[in-house]
Amino acid sequence: MPRITITVDGIRYEEDVEPRLLLVHLLRERLGKTGTPIGCDTSNCGACTVMLDGRSAKSCSVLAVQADGCDVVTIEGLGADGSMHPMQRAFHEEHALQCGYCTPGMVMAAIDLLRDDPDPSEETIRHGLEGNLCRCTGYCNIVRAVKRGAQEMGQEVRTS
Amino acid sequence: MAMRFEHEFTVPVPVEQAWAVLLDVERVAPCLPGATLDVFEGDEFTGRMKVKVGPITVTYRGSARFEDVDKDSHTLTIKGSGKEARGAGTASATVKARLTPAAGGTTAVAVETSFQVTGRPAQFGRGVMAEVGQKLIDRFAASLAGLLAESSHETPLAAQPPAATEAQVPTPAEVPVEAPVPAAGAVATGGPATPGAAGERHLTAVPEPEPEPELRPAGTLRTSRSPDEEALDLLEIAGAPLLKRLAPVAGALVALAFAIWLIRRLMR
């Protein structure tokens, strides 16, 4: 069984894994990181999106062995010092979640899209989120939240 | 998912000679790409078939048998069915072949193939199995054409691979026949770089005619009576023994039927 080293939310793990073990199952069932849920088996829904070496990836479509040596950030590792990430706060403020199942992936995708465009238009946001499905919100408030999160993240950068 | 294909071609051998080859399962079976014959007894033969398309692999295990072999009209039917070796799905196929003497001591061959696939490979909108089936049957027909034609060359049987793998199956271009002509509407597996050669996609998702179902006692059926009885029957259906005590509660649950009052009222 291959042994991999992986850093998840700042903690380094060494795990022996079956080659076929999916990254999302490593997170959920080995490491107890159940904040990242699974919504489909064809990489369509995006619920399992995490940051893999700094870019969004669907953890259901990555083998754990492929993530050997990588740095993973999940929704559980986003905030710092017990406070939420500005994007998480923006989702709260704009009521951008209902059942919350898509939320971890959606927040990750939102943060990722700001990397390319820190002040995105509505269209940019909608296309940046095309790989993440939500069944509750109709996306309107998610789009608002991403705009708000972008502003707040921009301000944080400016003030820090 | 059901598919039906028709192929017609002419082979340069007399009909009796072609007929003899057609009955030779050990030679015909390998014409099906990926097929392996394991056992052949009487009219029935068992084997495996590995269907491979790019990264997609489905292996079936199953059996087939000759039916309706009529040497006078030179027609036969082969019926086969199999199950996925590793999944829950099934596949079944019916191949009807008809040989007709044609001009100059040649034989016209008509092959009608229909098959049905169930299980995961059939549960896709993009028609994976349609692609697979099309290719499979085209290659089968092409190889069969080659085999029947080959008999005129008196090629020893050994020349035929006993279990042709997909890679070894000759493509039509390699088949040494003059004209394995696809029937109108059928398509030959021509090189894709020459799409102009391809005709109309011949794919029909037709439901197979099914035999009349045999009637047999199925589950418990009931018709409803008064609402009170219905409440109790609900519990009976649920099938637990200690229901009499629970009847009032379940009666309340029947009231999930929240609009019934209205319907009843209107029905009067």
Added chain:
Amino acid sequence: MIPARFDYLRAGSLEEACQALAADEDAKVIAGGQSLLPLLRLRLSYPTTLVDIGRLPGLSGVEDRGDHVHIGAMTTHDEVMRSPVVNAACPLVAMATATVADPAVRHRGTFGGSLAHGDPAGDLPAVVLALDGVLVARSERGERDIPAAEFFVDYLESSLRPGEILAGVRIPKLGEGWGYHYEKFHRTAQAWAIVGVAAAVRRSNGAIQEARVGLTNMGSTPLRARAVEAALRGVEVGEQVRPACEAAAEGTSPPADLHAQPDYRRHLAKVLTYRAIGKAAGAP
């Protein structure tokens, strides 16, 4: 859904990877895995061994090599669409890549992986075909150049031989005066193209001097709309373009599936080709 068991080899060198593939016909290369993982999870694919080439040096990156651009097979879609070299020298590749799946998939999925997968509904095969790309295969025996026209053999099948790995793609630079457009038609942003048209047009003096048209999902492989290309030669940008595009579906055998019937796809091919040519030619 859970993949079936397989062995895993993280190749230390391309040679090692080629050997492993040559030794076992049921071994399978994994690059980014974005096409393969769903198939594994649905248990539609049962490789004995996955040969991971994801960390091999030298397979990734975009290089300007004078008369062509070389795109390493393991370059991710995300890297391709952002590459200044690609955007400058073969923007059609960048345009089409930006429509592949979604951002997260583009971070993992690779240029070479998409081409080797050989899905006629994929966006990149038609583009590489239209641009007369050359696919570079590596094996224990060395390197082999495969013109795109010979690479895509059938539905999900390429002309890569057992033991061969796609190492990179050379996209010839078309030079000055060319315009490009990839017109993708799909029902939702995530869905496969019902039909896609990759167009490159060289225009001078208001007329089309040369056109390249690649079609996505119009057959069991990506196709060139040669008849359109011929008909467009010398045509002035304007009214005459549309009749020339009427030949777009000539020689195609589009699939019938849940999302469209062949006659509709043929119709779309014409309309979308017209639009793609118009946009590539800079028509208003």
Added chain:
Amino acid sequence: MTELDAGLVGEQIAESGQIAEPTGRGEIGRARRRKEDARLLTGHTRWTDNLQQPGMVQVMFLRSPMAHARITRVDVSAAKELPGVLAAFSGRDFADEQGSLPCAWPVSEDIVIPDHPPMAVSEVRYVGEAVACVVATDRYRAADALEAVEVDYEPLPAVMDMHDALTPGSPKVHESGNKAFSTTITSGDVEAAFRDAPVVIDRTYIQQRLIPSAMEPRAVLASTDGDTFTLWSSTQIPHVLRVMLAVTTGIPEHRLRVIAPDVGGGFGSKLQVTAEEVLCLLLTRRLGRPVKWSESRSEGNLTVHHGRDQIQHIRLAAEADGRIRGLRVELLADMGAYLMLVTPGVPMLGASMFNAIYKMDAYEFACTGVFTTKMPTDAYRGAGRPEATFAIERVMDELAAELGIDPLEARRRNWIRHDEFPYTTISGLTYDSGNYEAATERAMALFGYDKLRAEQADRRDRGDPVQLGIGVSTYTEMCGLAPSRLLGMANYGAGGWEHGSVRMLPTGKVEVITGTSPHGQGHVTSWSQIAADALGVPFDDITVLHGDTAVAHKGMDTYGSRSLVIGGVAVLQACEKVKDKARKLAAHLLECSPDDLEFEAGAFKVRGTGASKTIQELAFAAFTAHDLPEGVEARLDSDATFDPDNYSFPHGTHLCAVEVDTETGMVKIRSYVAVDDVGKVINPLIVEGQVHGGIAQGVAQALFEEAVYDADGNLLTATMADYLLPSAADLPTFTTDRTETPSTGNPLGVKGVGEAGTIASTPAVVNAVVDALRPRGVRDVQMPCTPERVWRAVQGTRGGVRS
């Protein structure tokens, strides 16, 4: 606080700073951010699949690949030999104990409710039906072992088409035949209405089959200590489920606890008693270990009940001026292979809604439920009402087209005017309140109706290949299900109530317990707002408990937009009872008569003096119980069960503009305006969110979604790659607004909002598509209006209907 007469514990509490000052009113109507969010946003979630138990094992089900077949052999022996496998079973192994999945809604006298074993024993009737299962140490081992189970089938004919199914000689799904039930409702003289009618519109619409697609796939975890059983399930209905599971499995109800932990959406799909829930309980009983089942999406597309699937034949007779004389509706409703919890009731929920907001003299409704070899249908967001609303709103547009008048004018000539409420409709429902004029006027203004009509005319004149279409939907719906009194009249016992209770904690904090079971709707926040206003305690001092039958012991759960209208009111009433108790205690402590007290801003004040007791002080006094009046218990805790007299009837006007590319058939929504009247609003943010999500699902039915079976019964849309759900990139921003006509049926004046958007939006979108193409002779496009269907409609071939 100094007045508190407290002991040591009490002093500590008093000094802890935990006891808040009371607050005034003002929570209701406030856009409070949700209390639920923080956990969900940081991954501290309790989805069923997140839960672990010591010794837990994983079950997976082998599912039938055949739509219809006799099971001739199931052999699980090889699976049992594999590493990590604890057990493997076939349906036969459960035959004696698995019972039959319940149908709680026998809608007619002639209904046939076939036996529905959770695991098929002798025959399968849809692709996906469970035929065997494997229990292993983890899901990887279980998935491997499933491949070793051998099943032989003898194929039987699939029955896929409803018309064919009802044809004599058709293959049968069940021995009794393919008709599940039939029913007819008549009101007024329908014959007379149609006789010599100047205008008759006769249309047939297809309500395609949908897959609800809640983002969280189902999951079940069952465990036992040998005596009691606990079942965690991703369900909307823990309370109903508990009773039904007790009945089905024979586990006594008092030894069975059902918990709905975090539930990731339902939309009706988790309003069910599922085979997997029953089987997990049986497995834990048999194996003595916790057993978990986690559904995969492709498994769920096959086996989570589907929605809609009706063929609607609708005829409308009208006067030459457009006034409706009568309406005739004939439905064929696809039940699928079995009748599940409310399967046959779904079309009947629309039975009295086809007449919608319109006045007419006669109405006839006939419905036939048909068995086919497909996954059973059941409740999906709106359940029966979207179907009805679609048909009538489509036909109103057709009427307008026939008469050459604006579609809104056709509606104006027929709708119930605001001064006519309460109004008893032709189908016998009494609409309590509404103002269709106001909602429509507001929607038209927001939409820029006249300007868009002008643009439409211009594009038509220019022969623009991209045509503009404008779609109208003036809907109402029936929610707040349901009044038990009326059910009682029909001899069906109780059923529509909801329970709420309030626990006043010693520190003045409040626990609200509700029998509703939220899964995204924000009940914790909204119920807190209701209780905060009623009790005068701070919003943050309230917690809401739900979804666990051991905590919330009574409830009828969450579906049919009932939670606020019934459950929210129950919470309010429980709060009132708390105050009644507190008043007595306050009077005692303040040495006055209860009648001298007025309750304001969370405190009882003696009229004319400054003396007062806050609700928190009283809670503490009840806790210490040092000085209680005669006959008063040492608690203020109270509970209430609310049962309304009538349904509630939200309504609204939705307007949709689409651009239709006539060359490709692509439809793009240009703008969408929704003005809804859902009565009083507790939290406008949550209401808006419900409307947004509802519209998105309705738009998705109109444009994207369809569960497609092939002729053999294989589901071609088993994955999300083929069952197309819209992403953010596929939908526009919706403009929403509200008018507010309070419901007269409950003290909060609320009407319910969960399904309104879905019910309203589908016809608005399709009306817009047809409106764009009407000059080209198109009068219908079948849903979903895919580019291909639209293109064919333009071409005048199949997929669309031309006049």
